[in-house]
Each structure stands twice: as C-alpha cells, then as structure tokens.
Amino acid sequence: MPTEPVIEVAGVTKTFAGIKALDGVDFTLHQGSIHALVGENGAGKSTLIKVLTGIHQPDGGEVRRAGRISTIYQEVNLIPLMSVAANLFLGREPRTRFGLIDRAKAGAEARRILEGYGITADVSQPLGTLSVGEQQMVALARAVETDADVVIMDEPTSSLEPREVETLFQVVERLHERNIAIVYVSHRMDELYRICDTVTVLRDGKKVHSGPLGDLPRIELVSLMLGRSVSDIKAGGTTAFGEDHHAGKEPVLEANDLTSRPRLNGVNVTIRPGEVVGLAGLLGSGRTETAKAIIGAIPTQHGNVLIAGKTVPRGNVKAAMRAGISMLAEDRKAEGIIPHLSVRENIVLAALPGLSRFGLVSRAKQDRIVDLFIKRLRIKVSSPEQRVAELSGGNQQKVLLARWLCAEPKVLLLDEPTRGIDVGAKAEVQALIDELAKEGLAVLLISSELDELLDGADRLVVLRDGHVAGELTGGELTCEHVLAAIAAEPEPAGVSDDADRH
Amino acid sequence: MTTTLASTRTKVLQRQGAAVALVVMVAVAWLVFPRFGSLDNVRDLALQGSFLAVIAIGMTFVIITGGIDLSVGSLYALGGVLAAYGSQWGFFTALLLPLAVCGLIGVINGLLIARTSMAPFIVTLASLLFARGLLLVITDEGATTYQIAPDSAFVELGRGTVLGFGYPVFIALVLALLGGLLLNRTNFGQNVFATGGAEQSAVLMGVPVARTKVLVYAMSGTLSGLAGALTAAYLQSGVTVIGVGTELDAISVVVIGGTLLTGGAGTVLGTMIGVGLRTVIQNIINQIGTLDSNFQSVVSGVFLLIVVVLQRILRR
Amino acid sequence: GGQTTTSGGPAASAAQNQSSGPGCARDKAGYPQVDLKGATVGFSQSEKEANPFRTAETQSIKDEAAKRGVELLTTNAQSDLNKQISDIKSLLDRGAKLLIVAPLNSDGLQPAFDAAKAKKVPVVTIDRKVSSQPCTDYLTFIGSNFVEQGKRAAQAMIKATGGNGKVAILLGASGNNVTVDRTKGFKDGIVGTGLTVVAEQTGEFDRSKGQAVMEQLIQSNPDITAVYAENDEMGVGAVTALKAAGKQPGKDVKIVSVDGTRTAVQLIADGSYTAVIESNPRFGPLAFDTLEKFAAGQEIPQSIVISDDEYDTTNAAQKLANAY
Amino acid sequence: MTLTATRTRWLQDNGVYVAVVALLLFNVLFTSNFLTMGNFRTQLIQAAPVLIVALGMALVIGTEGVDLSVGAVMALAAALIPLYLGYGPLPAILIALAVGLAAGGFNGFLVARVGIQPIVATLALLVAGRGLALVIANGQLVQLHDPAFLALGTDDFLGLPISVLVAGVLAILVAGLVNRTTFGRQLVAVGGNRRAAHLAGLPVSRVLIGVYAITGVLAAVAGVLATSRLAASDPADIGLLMELSAITAVVVGGTPLTGGKVRVLGTVMGVVLMQLVRATLIKHNLPDSIAQMIQAAIIVAAVYVARERR
C-alpha cells in the first residue's frame, strides 16, 4: 500500500451550539487509497469532511493537506437555475481569446464529458430540470474532472440507480488507477466492501476504529458503528424486512391511468391494505412523479385516484391527505423539513388541525404524540424543542416519517425512505414499514436499492419512461426478473407511440 | 446546436413578457399619437431613460445575487451633488468624486451584507438614510445648491449630443452592453448567478460568494453615483431633491424586465426593456395630456401589475 | 420689504405687483409674435394637486385660460425633476407656443429652458424663482418672495409676542429652497428682538409630521411661547398637538405660518391661531396678462412679485372668503 | 467558550430590549423633561399606528413575504372616512376596514394564486393605492368634525389613550394568533418552507391570502386612528413611507426577513426603539442630516446584534 499521506488530521474538535460534532478525531488518508468513512447518522462524517475541505474551521486540532481536494457533498450542491454546462464548469470555464467564456466550447465539452457518465440531457437546460440522480451524476463529473489529488464523496450513491452506481464505480476505478486518493462515505455495506481498502469508523464524534477494511468482518464493522457487541446484533440478511404480509382482498388505493405529461403516461397502481407495493425503475422512469400524482402534488391530465372506492379530487394535496394518503417526499431539504421550526412542530405539522380545537392548538396533546413518536422511531434529539435543522440527515428523515404517521394515513407513499440513513436507522425504518403493513397500512415503497425493494415489497411495479413495464409477484421477485422488465422492449400492442418500430 | 438556439429563443420569449408589452405599447402609441414618433420625442425618451438605465443595470446584478439595493435613489442624488461640488476642480474631480464616494458606500453595503448575515433590504435601507443625511450635510441642510459652470467640459458630458442623442444615452448603451458581457461571458457573471441561485451550494462549489456580493453592491453604488453625475452635468447643478423613490423605479424596471427577485436568473437586456417600457408609458400619459395628476399613479400601478401578471402567465 | 405690497385681496393682488430689474422686450429677445387668443399654451405643474396651494394654482391657470379662449395643455411632474424636464419638452413637441412653468426646484431646469429657447417659446415661471437667466433662459418670474414671507412672518410674530419669547420653528422639507428662504427671512427678521429660536425641526410641509414634531417639542421644551411653521399645514398640526397637550394655541403659544389656506385662516378667526402670511397661488390672471403684454411688444420686468396678503386676528373673519 | 456562545445568543435574542433600556437611560440622564407622564403618553400615541401596521408586517414577513402597500392602504382608509362619516363613525370605520381587507386580500391573491413575488405585487398597490385615494378624495385634505370619531384620537379609556389601547390589544391578539392557533403555526411553516408546507397538505394559499388580508385590515385600522388623531383625512401624506418604518421595526425586533419566524414582542420593542430614537433626535434638536445618519447607524447596529449567526 502506498504510504504517502495526502491528508493528515490530528485531534480535530468541532462544536455546534454546544453539540460536539467532532471530538479529537484523527484521520490519515494515503495516496491512492480508497478510504471508507462510516458511522451512524450524526456521527460526524459530513462535519469531518467539511473540516477536511476547509468549509468549517475546527475549534481545535490540526489539519494538514497536501494537494487539491475536490468534493461531492451529501446533499446535491449545485445551482438549479444555472445550465448543466455552467454548473459543470463553474469556476473554471473555458475562455475565448478575449478572456470571455466560450459558451460553444463549454457546451460541447460538457456534452462530451457527461456522456461518459450516461447523461444525454440538453446541457444548456437549467440543472433543476434534471432528476435528482442525474444531478448527482453532474456533481460527480464536476468533482472528478478537476485535476484533484483527493476526491471526497459523501454518500454519492444515495440518489443513484444500480446502473448509475456501476458508472460511479467505473469512475472510482479510473481515479484509483491514476493513484488519486478517495474518501468514500456510504451507509451501504456492499459498496464499501466492494471498492474500499481502508475504513475509519466514527461514533458520536469520536474515532473508534481505523484500519484495513478487507480483514474486518461486516458484523464487526456494524458493531463498531453502533457501539454494541457482536452478539447483540443478529445477522438477519441484508435488510430488516420480515415475511410477506397478509394483505386484504379489496384494494384501498386504486390509481388509474395517471398521466402527467411528459413524464408520466398512464400508470396504474393498486395497493391493498397491509400490502407493500414496490415501485422500481431507472432514473427518471417516473416513480417520484407517480407518487406525486397520487397525492395531487403535480397536475395530471388524465386518470383518477380512488381510496376505498371513493374518488379523490385531483391536484389537491389537502384533499388527498384527508382521504388518507400521506407521502414522504424524496428531497428532504426542499420538500420535507421546515428548518426554523422545532422537532415537535415538524412532527405535528400535518396533523395540527386534528390536535387543535376551534383553531387553537393544544400543547398537551402535541407533547404526548411527539414523545410517543420520538420513542417509537428512536429519534436522536436533545429535546423535542430542538430545531430540526440541527439534526443529522437520518434523524431528520425519522422526524418526517413521524410527521406522516401522525396524520394516521390509510396509504403511505414512501419515496426513498432510507436514503442517507445509517444501517441502524435503516433497519429500524425497514422494520417499521413491515410493522405498519402488518397493522393494515397500504404502503407504496420507492427505492433505488433493489435489495430493499425485493425484500420489502410483496409486489413490484416496474416503470419505464412513465409506463408500467411489468408487475412482479411471488417467485418473480428476483433481481433478474426486475432487470429484465426494466430492459424489455416496448410491447408491440401499441401502448406507446413508438411501437411502430417493430 | 440549433436546438439549443431554438430553446434559448423560446426561453427568452417566455421571460420577456415585457418585450411583448413594449412592442405593443410602442405600436399603439405610434398610431394613436402623432407626436410620439417624432425624432425630438424619441431623443427625449432615450435621454430620460438613460439615467434610470444606468442605475437599473447595477440593480440587475444585485437582484440576481438575490439581494436588493434600496440606497440607489439616495446615492443618485448624492452623486449629483458631489459631481457639482467637485466640478469646481475640473472635469475629472466632477466625475470621479461621486463614483468614489458612492462606490465606497456600495462597498460598505456589500461588506455588511456579505460578512455579517444581515438582510440586504435593511442594510441598504439604512444607507438610504445615511446617504440622504450625508447629502444634507454637504449642502448645508439643502440650503446650498452647487452649480456647474455652463461652459465646462463636464456639462458637455450631460448635454452634448451625437445625431441629436445625448451622450448619456450612449453611455447607458455601452454600460448595458458591458453589463451583458460581464454577466454572461465572464467568471464574475457566473459567480453572480451562482450566488443568487443557491448560496450554500455556491460556497461549497468554491464560488467567492462574499467577494461577489461586495462587488455587486459596489457596482450598484458606483453606477448610481455615475447616474447622479450625468444628471448633474445635464442639469448643470447638483440638485438635492432628485432620487426620491428612484429605488422603487429601478426595482420595478428590473422586475418588469424578467429578472427574478428571488435571485439566480435575469438579464440586462430585460432591464433595458423595462426601462423602455416605463419611459414609454410615462410619455403616453403625457401625450394623453388630460389625465388627472392623481390618476397618473393609478395608471402606472395598474400597468406594472398587468406586465407582471402577463409575464407570469407567459412563463407558465 | 420694498418689493411687496401688503394690501388687497386676490382680485387686487392680480393687478398690484411690483417689478424689478431691466425689462425684457420681444423684439430685443428675438421671440416671434404670438397672438394669445387661440394660441396653444403649455402649463407644467410640479407636484400633484394634492394640497390647497397646488390645487388653487392649477385652477387659476385653467380658469384664466378658459376665460381668454386659450388652448391649454397641462402636465404634472409628480415631484420628479427629470419628469418635469421631459414634460416641458413634450409640451413644446405638442405645439405649445407659450409656456407657464411652476418649477419643482430652483435649479436643474436648464435643459428644459434650452429646449424652449431653441424653439423660441417664451417661458413664464411662477411661484418659485429659478436660478437661470431671465429674458435669456426664461422670460420672467411671477411669484412671491419667500425670504420676504419669512420676514413678514417674523414681523407678525414680533407684533403678537411683543418681541419676547421662545420660538420653535417647524421647517419645511429638507433640501427645498422654499424652506431655506422662509427660514432665512424669519431668522433675519427676529434679529435684535427678544425672540430666541429654541428648536428647529423639519415637519416636511406635512400636517401629521408637524403635529408629531410639535408633540415632542412641547414635552422637551414646555416653555415654548411661539411657533413659526413654514406652511399652514404644519401650523394646523401644531395646533392639534398643542391642544392635546392642554395648551391654548393662539394664546399660550402664538402660531404664525405661511400660505393662507382656509383651515388656517378659520383657526385665526376661531382664536386659536395668530397670523398667516399669504403665499398667493392665483397666478392665472397675472401670467396671462404678462404674456399678452409681451406679445404686444411691451417690456416685461425680470421678476414680478405677486402681492401676498396677510391674515391676523383683526381681519381673518372678514377675509375668510379670500383664503384658498 | 460556551459562555460567550450563550452570551451572544442571549444578546441576539434580547438585543432590542437592551437597546430600548439603554436609550431610556440615556434620555433620563441627558434629556430635559423626559420623565413625565405626558412624555410617555406622547411616545405611545405616536408609536401606536406604526405598531399596528408593524404587527401585520411581522406576519407577512413571517411567510417570507413583505407588504409595501401598507402606507397606501392607510391613505385609502383615510380617503374613505369623510365620504361615509355622514352615516356615523361606525359605518365609516367599517367601510375603511373592509377596503383594507379587500386590498390585503388582493395582495394575497396575487402572491398566493397568481404567484407574483410579494415585493412586486404590493409595489403595484403602493403606486396605485395612494393615487386612487387621492382620486377618491379629489386630491383634497378634508377637515373632520364628527366628535365621536375624533374622540378615537383624543380620548382615554381605562386611563390609556384609545389608540394605544387598540394597539396593545391587537399586539396581544397577534401574539396569540401566531403562537396559539393552527393558522399561526401554519403561517410560520409556510414561511419556513413553502413546498414542504404544501406537501404536508397545509392550505398554503388560504394562509397567504389570510395573512395579507389581516395586514390590510391592520393598515386600515392604523389609517383610521391616524386620521382621527389628525382630525383630518389627508390621503396625500398619511402613511407616507410607513412600509419602511414598519419593516425596519419588525427586523430590528428580531424577525428575520427570510421568513419562518415571527417575534411579536420583539416587533413591539422594535417600534418602541425606533420611536424613542426619533424622539431623542428631535428633543436634542439635531439637524435633519445628522438625525438621518444616526438613525441609519442605529438600524444597522440593532440588526447586527440580532442577526442570525451562520
């Protein structure tokens, strides 16, 4: 192993408003190594990275860097209103002879580079028109295409498709060949073991382990992260989902012919009480749109949604919620948390009218229900009055889950519910989904992790280009079947416009 | 490449509800009012618009960074007074003194906004008061009005013409052109968009957000000072009563021009169209001639509303 | 003040005026002959007609134009100097052969005058004197002498107080030369008397601001015995403030102001105001007379001072109808 | 280190109170005749209309908006009073309030349904509203004589001037609205993250329209009170630049312009602070130039202390 350290950190401490996010952390990154940085939500991984890159000044300790660092931060951090090309080149735009930005060249270059990452979108369009996953790939391209000596990736795969993850791994491989050091943060064990050679484990802001990864059994890594003994942790497969559920007979949710041009073209989904239906598909296949169309957050041209046989008014989130639908949105920061408000207020937000009388809110009722959910979902907070913006990503996600459960829905739409959540919390969330289904809730589960879908769902609806490309049940719930459905040619029955190619 | 061009074109069209309105207004005015199209009237329109245009170019940059600059009206007046005051020492003092002082106030605005997390609205509101106060100090509570010698070179800057169009018109056009280039074809311009588009992300992407902010406010201050200097040259004196409410005019022409007040998007061309619209509508009110003076503001308000709503609908 | 006559109502004031400086004749100045009857005359008003002075001024011009069969074009600059310049240019463009301008400010209208000069259109400025050259840049100025108004206010104040007491001045808007002149005149006028100025604060020519400032001043200087308000509106505001503070305006505290609005004169008649120096807004007859004389080839003086009336406790009740 | 952190935090939350106390102390020491009942009365009476407007402004700012039209709405209310005072003070006041409601509702409609940015939407009414008021009033200031109506501005109730009492009651009501009602909490949520609030099924449009409507009504109340105190309807000047005074007071009081937070007591203190500053400057007879510069410095200082640390 190469021994040249490119980053050396000793005894770094960082405190936010009294919370020690980092507590005397040592960290050494060697040239050419792929170093996994792991830990539970809120362990301090993102904070350490921001210290490494100089975004945060540490309160104490030493940071030594040799070489240029480029970073992909945890939340997609690009400028949605600027064009894809502008985002890619921001800060190092190609120039003309007169020192002005050469837009033609930038466009052409951007197209060439992004093709290598599987993105064919128009690079002159605003970045915001791309899906989250595509944006993540642009961020990846931006970070990798600079001549950096170190590339840091904070949960880069959390918004990526299996196919995109492969692209990412190829990129990592290329970087590795060029002897570039990589810091890799992820909650996905498979990925870590596949690409990383070294690991550093953080727990509650402290470094608890550092060493080669290959020698370390998974179960031991998990035990280091959680701070519990190995025997405590039962190795129960890759996910915490249990057996199939016993679904009712009559569907509680029927969504027919949902059409929202141009991204959704006639999707049908039905879910019975106590059933978990998974939604699979590639990036931009319309899964998020399907969920949003069901709850009425995007306008639809066609189609209707029935709850227990009754039609839900279209394009009206409030009515859909009253009918018993709740949706956990994919983008936590933009569509989930209300950053200024406390954990308590974030949890009760949707249920507020039910917790008040004559428009006056009742604190006692709120406190009771908030306590219940903080305990049940094991949300790590200093107090329910803590501002939600101060929580780690995983705990914010749990707060949002609590919000939707609080609204006592009949149907729960979960768009990437375990994205960015640590192994411990992820298992908890998965177990919770299981439990909710057992209690008779109908769940629509959208996930980019195939394992999660295959294990967690009783039935899978596979989407492609806004169509249903297939439905899988029972024995068909295997990786091969899903990939086949995703890759299958359009049916010749003339469902789609370009069917005449056959 | 062609698709890129076409999509850019539709995008421009969508953004420019104002351009559509301007064309319609001009066409109607041309047909209805015989005097509207006269060369004299056109020259006067251009000149009147040019002072506001200079201020609005700076405001466009500020608004694209997601900020706002309420101090421009006061700085405009202050710039005029300083120019007239400086004119006793010759052309360059007359021109540079207002640029320096107003630019400095702009820098202070920018520093306060960028280095502390104070809202631009409130910081520039304070400098609106401050600059007015300073102006009153200089003019002995408004008792002194500095005159500029009518035969000085500085007056020529405001009064001289080419083809009958005043120098300020050309200065405004050149500045608009430079502003457009700066915004779209330089790294600074990209930083301006990035700062307004998503500040946190811009920081993480290595954009010098603080420096960008200081620069745009400095620019806005300097341009307001320049507009004041040009006005003083044109009026041959440092009039103290100008610039009241000019900040609202500048903001409304920028917004009419399709620049988002939330930041992250906007064009200098749009702003110029906004200035054009405002100038034309005022001229039309004059051409009608019989409108009750109180009713004029109703018309301007309603007009502003129509343009913004139109824009909003076009963008959908 | 030698420039001012102090008698007569509005009808008289139109006729009575004094002039100064060498005259300006049409042939000498090179203006063409324009017959006033049937001619197009432009009037550029400076501010919205939202106070009695502006309302009366515009009305007077309109009435007189109608009476003389003149086609009148009007514009309103809405307190925007640049707009007034372009207003004047557009009046010229629309064919005005004679111009009456109520300038927004003493300085800064040069470009407009130059445009008029280029088209050989004579300009009569009213109510506010501009710093440009009479007879070359514009024809003549008709209006009050603001310094003189301040002096007369001082005289009225001296008369009412016996020349002793503490005066608070409610200043007009900052940066406005009317404010400057009325302050200067008043301060000059009380030199050598027992009147001392204990406070001068701007009320921005506005009734409610005048009232608010007065309320503060009574609290901090309870010994104020006189108030000089630079327009009636602020004076009326001061009356309300004084009453609310339990003082008797007009008796405990003397109030003198400039303008001549009906409200203020009524207050004198009611006994809660001391005196008002008129600032006469009825420029119509005088302005058109001047234009007519000019057309007829007579010499026009450089400035024509309109006579300002004065209201005090002795005459307010009789003259109430003259107030505007 | 945590001590300084808590200290700055404390100052950040309470800076405006500290400033008010400091200014009071200064005046007690250096201003003659400051410690009199009459003086405090004057300050309260003058602050009352600004406070009423600022309360509404605080709500709007809480939704990440701003309302520039409040001064124009005051003018509209003032212009309507003399037209209907013949039917008695109550109908006249009700009509003024109704117009405030309509104006505010219209602003809310533009913001919530049409999707126009609040500054621009309300700027249109700022420009047009006062013009309309002047058209209604025919450009004239109208002297008012109805004793019942004028009593609003001059009389006391429970030992307090009526306008001060009204402002106090409204402050308590608004505080209750923000902190104790569903509407208030939804308002703050909408200001904190509008998209999230929408996806949480909150009636975003209704909340926004409601907030602007409340602000319109409050501005009309301020217009009515100011008119009765002035004993005249003066649409040309009433409420001029009120939008800036109100916004300043709200922000100085610690409500950030970025929305998601409303501090009602802070707003009250912000209004009191700015009132005291103005009073101090007048009482010390400072010229307008210096007065404006000092006000600028105080605004910056107050907001600097209360700003959100990154």
Ligand SMILES: Nc1ncnc2c1ncn2[C@@H]1O[C@H](COP(=O)(O)OP(=O)(O)OP(=O)(O)O)[C@@H](O)[C@H]1O
């Ligand atoms: N800007 C901030 N202000 C206050 N507290 C913060 C801030 N950033 C992080 N924290 C706190 O620091 C701790 C570490 O957070 P960090 O984001 O580094 O966790 P993480 O390991 O990246 O978690 P995740 O896996 O959820 O991303 C958490 O308790 C978090 O609440």
Ligand SMILES: Nc1ncnc2c1ncn2[C@@H]1O[C@H](COP(=O)(O)OP(=O)(O)OP(=O)(O)O)[C@@H](O)[C@H]1O
């Ligand atoms: N062309 C576009 N115009 C507007 N929004 C878009 C466009 N493309 C993608 N998006 C947005 O990106 C998000 C993801 O898109 P979509 O639902 O099609 O993908 P998905 O299948 O859910 O994939 P993933 O969740 O992995 O990103 C959606 O919120 C959608 O609104």
Ligand SMILES: [Mg+2]
């Ligand atoms: Mg993290």
Ligand SMILES: [Mg+2]
């Ligand atoms: Mg999705």
